[in-house]
Amino acid sequence: xxxxxxxxxxxxxxxxxxxxxxxxxxxxxxxxxxxxxxxxxxxxxxxxxxxxxxxxxxxxxxxxxxxxxxxxxxxxxxxxxxxxxxxxxxxxxxxxxxxxxxxxxxxxxxxxxxxxxxxxxxxxxxxxxxxxxxxxxxxxxxxxxxxxxxxxxxxxxxxxxxxxxxxxxxxxxxxxxxxxxxxxxxxxxxxxxxxxxxxxxxxxxxxxxxxxxxxxxxxxxxxxxxxxxxxxxxxxxxxxxxxxxxxxxxxxxxxxxxxxxxxxxxxxxxxxxxxxxxxxxxxxxxxxxxxxxxxxxxxxxxxxxxxx
Amino acid sequence: xxxxxxxxxxxxxxxxxxxxxxxxxxxxxxxxxxxxxxxxxxxxxxxxxxxxxxxxxxxxxxxxxxxxxxxxxxxxxxxxxxxxxxxxxxxxxxxxxxxxxxxxxxxxxxxxxxxxxxxxxxxxxxxxxxxxxxxxxxxxxxxxxxxxxxxxxxxxxxxxxxxxxxx
Numbered sequence: 389x390x391x392x393x394x395x396x397x398x399x400x401x402x403x404x405x406x407x408x409x410x411x412x413x414x415x416x417x418x419x420x421x422x423x424x425x426x427x428x429x430x431x432x433x434x435x436x437x438x439x440x441x442x443x444x445x446x447x448x449x450x451x452x453x454x455x456x457x458x459x460x461x462x463x464x465x466x467x468x469x470x471x472x473x474x475x476x477x478x479x480x481x482x483x484x485x486x487x488x489x490x491x492x493x494x495x496x497x498x499x500x501x502x503x504x505x506x507x508x509x510x511x512x513x514x515x516x517x518x519x520x521x522x523x524x525x526x527x528x529x530x531x532x533x534x535x536x537x538x539x540x541x542x543x544x545x546x547x548x549x550x551x552x553x554x555x556x557x558x559x560x561x562x563x564x565x566x567x568x569x570x571x572x573x574x575x576x577x578x579x580x581x582x583x584x585x586x587x588x589x590x591x592x593x594x595x596x597x598x599x600x601x602x603x604x605x606x607x608x609x610x611x612x613x614x615x616x617x618x619x620x621x622x623x624x625x626x627x628x629x630x631x632x633x634x635x636x637x638x639x640x641x642x643x644x645x646x647x648x649x650x651x652x653x654x655x656x657x658x659x660x661x662x663x664x665x666x667x668x669x670x671x672x673x674x675x676x677x678x679x680x681x682x683x684x685x686x687x688x689x690x691x692x693x694x695x696x
Numbered sequence: 697x698x699x700x701x702x703x704x705x706x707x708x709x710x711x712x713x714x715x716x717x718x719x720x721x722x723x724x725x726x727x728x729x730x731x732x733x734x735x736x737x738x739x740x741x742x743x744x745x746x747x748x749x750x751x752x753x754x755x756x757x758x759x760x761x762x763x764x765x766x767x768x769x770x771x772x773x774x775x776x777x778x779x780x781x782x783x784x785x786x787x788x789x790x791x792x793x794x795x796x797x798x799x800x801x802x803x804x805x806x807x808x809x810x811x812x813x814x815x816x817x818x819x820x821x822x823x824x825x826x827x828x829x830x831x832x833x834x835x836x837x838x839x840x841x842x843x844x845x846x847x848x849x850x851x852x853x854x855x856x857x858x859x860x861x862x863x
Contacts, residue, residue: 419736428734435739438706442750445700447774449747597744605747605774 402478404471411618412436418620418659425663436617443610451603455512462509463604463611469501470618477552477625481647484553484637492550496540499626502615503529503581506590506600509612513603521599524670525590528580531677532587536577538685542570543630545692552629560634566691571631573685575654578623579661580673582616586665587673624654698836704750704776705830707739711749711773715766717756720816721783725753728819735823738830751778754786754808759797763805770806776840778829779808782822784815807841 397403415436423430432438450456473495479486503525510522543561547554561567580587591599601612628636628651636647668676714722729735729742743749746769758766770779784790786802802808812825832838 423734423736426731428731429737430734431736431739435707438703438739442703442707445703446750446776449772449774593744598748601748602745603747609748 397479398471398475402482403475406478407471407474407618407621408614411614411621412440414621414655415617417655418662421656421659422663425660440610440614443605443613444607446606448606448608449603451513451515454514454603458508458512459603460608462505462512463608463615464505465508466502466505466615467611467618469498469505470615470622473498474618474622474625477622477629480552480556481625481629481637484557487552489549489551491552492540492544492555495552495626496537499581499619499623500529500533502619503583505615506583506612509604509608510590510600510602515603517596517598518600518602521590521592521596521602524592525583525600527670528583528587528590528673531674532577532580535573535677535681535685536581538682538689539570539573539577540630542566542688542692543633545689547633556629556633556637558633560632560636561692562631562635564692565696566688567631569684569688569691571627573681573688574627574630575657576677576681578627578654579658580677581623582619582658584658585662586668588667589670589673592667620655620658624651624658627654700776701833701840704840705833708750708778708826709741709743709748710751710753711743711746712753712755713766713769715754715756715758715762715786717783717785721755721785724816724819724822725755725782728822733819733823735826738826740826746772747774749773749777751780753780753782754802755782757785757789757792758799758802759795760799761797763799763802766802767806773842775842777842778810778833778840779806779842780810780812780825780829781808782812783817784813787811787813790815807844809838809841 399405413436416431416433419435420430448460450459476487476491476495476498480491507522507525507529510518510525513519543555544550546561546564546567547558549555562571583590590596591601596602601609604612628647632647632650636643636650712722712725726742727733729740735741740751746752752770752773754766781787781802785792786808789798789801792798803811810825810829812822814821817825829838833840
C-alpha cells in the first residue's frame with residue numbers, strides 16, 4: 389500500500405470525513421430518540437451539522453492566564469485519537485488482513501485519548517469549575533479502564549490472538565457465557581467512556597454548568613463536540629467487532645445487516661440508559677466499576693480461560 | 697443572505713442571565729423549552745456557560761450593582777451574539793424605575809436586539825419574538841448589536857460614582 393492511499397484513507401473513507409458524518413448522524417439519532425422519549429418533536433435532521441457550522445463562525449475566547457498553547461491543542465488530541473481508532477476498525481472490517489498484529493492494544497490506547505484531551509483542556513483553562521470536572525474525569529477513567537481491559541481480554545483469550553482480523557474471522561464471543569458477561573461489562577464501561585448519564589459527573593450541566601468544556605468557545609468547542617459525536621459512533625462499532633466477530637464478518641448482505649442491527653441496538657441501549665437514569669456521584673461510579681463490574685469481568689475472564 | 701447570520705440563526709444556544717427577577721419570566725422561559733412548545737425544533741437549546749452562548753436573555757431588574765456584573769458577563773460572550781430583554785423589567789423598569797438603586801434602562805448601556813415585554817410574557821410571545829428576530833436578521837433588516845459600531849449611547853457604563861457608593 390502506497391503512502392498516498394493511506395493518506396486518502398485517513399482523510400476520506402474510513403477516516404476523518406466518514407467518521408465525522410457518521411458520528412454527527414449518530415448524535416442526531418441520540419437527540420431525536422431523547423426527544424421522542426420526552427414526547428417532543430426533536431431537532432431537524434441536519435441540526436448537528438448546523439451546530440458545528442455555527443461554532444466555526446464564532447469567536448475563540450482564550451482564558452487570560454491559562455496555558456493557551458495546551459488549551460488550543462487539547463481538542464485536537466482526542467480528535468486525532470478517535471479518527472485513527474475509527475480508521476483502524478473500519479479497515480479491519482473491510483479487509484481482515486489489512487492491519488498488523490497488536491492493533492487491538494493500539495486501539496485501546498487510542499480510545500483513551502479523547503478523555504485525556506478533555507482532562508488536559510480543562511486543566512489548561514484554569515477555570516475552577518472546569519478543573520473540578522477534569523479531576524472527576526480522571527477518577528472516572530481510573531474506574532472504568534480496569535473492567536474494560538478485562539472485558540476485552542475475553543475475546544482475546546477465545547480467539548488466542550491480539551489482532552482484530554483474527555477476532556473477526558473466528559466465532560462470535562457473544563455466543564458463549566463468558567462473552568455475554570464481558571459484553572455487559574463493556575456496555576457499562578462504554579457509557580462511562582462516552583461520559584453520558586449516569587456517568588456524566590465531569591460535565592454535570594446543573595452543578596458545573598458544562599464542567600470540562602466551560603471555557604471553550606468557537607472552533608475548539610466544535611472539535612470537542614465532533615470528538616464526542618465520533619466516539620458515540622465508534623465505541624459501539626468497537627464492541628460489535630470485539631463480541632460479534634463471526635456473526636458480522638463473511639460474504640453477502642446478511643452479516644452486514646446483522647452488524648448494523650447489533651450496532652443500532654448498542655446505541656439504543658446507551659440512549660435509553662441516558663434518558664432513564666439519574667447522575668451518580670464520582671465515588672458511587674468508582675465503587676460500581678471496581679466492585680460488581682470488575683468482579684463480573686474477572687469471572688468472565690476465568691470462564692473464558694476454562695473454555696465456556 | 698449573510699453566511700454567518702444564517703449559520704448563527706439555525707442553531708441558537710441560549711444563556712439565561714437573571715438579574716434578580718421575580719422568577720415568573722424564568723418559569724416562562726423554561727416553559728418554552730418544555731415538550732409542549734419544544735424550542736429544540738428550531739435548534740434552540742439552553743446552555744450553562746456564557747462561552748457557549750449565542751443568545752443572552754436578560755430578565756429582571758438590573759440595579760446599580762448587578763448592571764456591572766451583567767456588562768462583565770456580556771463582555772465574556774463570544775461574538776457574534778444576540779441580546780434579548782425578556783419581561784417588563786429590563787424593557788421599561790416597571791414599578792422599580794423610581795427605586796433608590798435603579799440605575800438606568802439596560803437598553804441605554806448595552807445593545808439589546810429584541811425586547812419582549814409582558815409581566816411575564818407568554819411562551820407563545822417568546823417564540824413569536826424569536827421568529828421575528830430571526831426573520832429580521834436573515835433579511836438584513838437588523839444587524840446584531842455586538843457587530844455594530846458603538847454609538848454615543850454605546851459608550852455608556854453604569855455610573856461609577858453611584859455604584860461605588862453602594863459597594
